[in-house]
Amino acid sequence: DGGITQSPKYLFRKEGQNVTLSCEQNLNHDAMYWYRQDPGQGLRLIYYSQIVNDFQKGDIAEGYSVSREKKESFPLTVTSAQKNPTAFYLCASSSTELGSYNSPLHFGNGTRLTVT
């Protein structure tokens, strides 16, 4: 079955260390997204990419970086510059083909990052 795989499910890091969260999809979707979710809040967009080798900053990109070298993969690096990195991170993808304007996002099961 097609889907989005995020790994690991739980991640622990020391303050000051960079950490990379994995996101892989086999849905053949062009667009991929990273969201951050904090308790009691909605989703906030970190970065998104609509085609390979191109990505755009979302609402809260500071302290994060991404790459999109392959269509299937969109890893997120949480750098030491991110002041409050502890959160639940969700990766998503969608089709952007003509006619799929209404295409919903497909989500992975998330990675819970704890930085101490």
Next chain:
Amino acid sequence: GNSVTQMEGPVTLSEEAFLTINCTYTATGYPSLFWYVQYPGEGLQLLLKATKADDKGSNKGFEATYRKETTSFHLEKGSVQVSDSAVYFCALMDSNYQLIWGAGTKLIIKP
């Protein structure tokens, strides 16, 4: 700019009660509207959607009608179950394929 406003939670109901979770939006044009559900410890899943005025989305006993005159997309279910306990997110998709999210409403169903 575009925005989505949901009723604050948590919403606590007894099993078999009637559910309404309010969602209103502000947007230019005719956005598509979505309800997503997030079960504990998981990502979000699309619950239902509506793409134009007066459309009714439905799935798993849940319904929502796209009301352009009141800019609303309220989620309803006639008889909730304990397994419906989750966080529900209302969202709209703008013309740039970007989803604008509500803050989410936590639903707790007691047996």
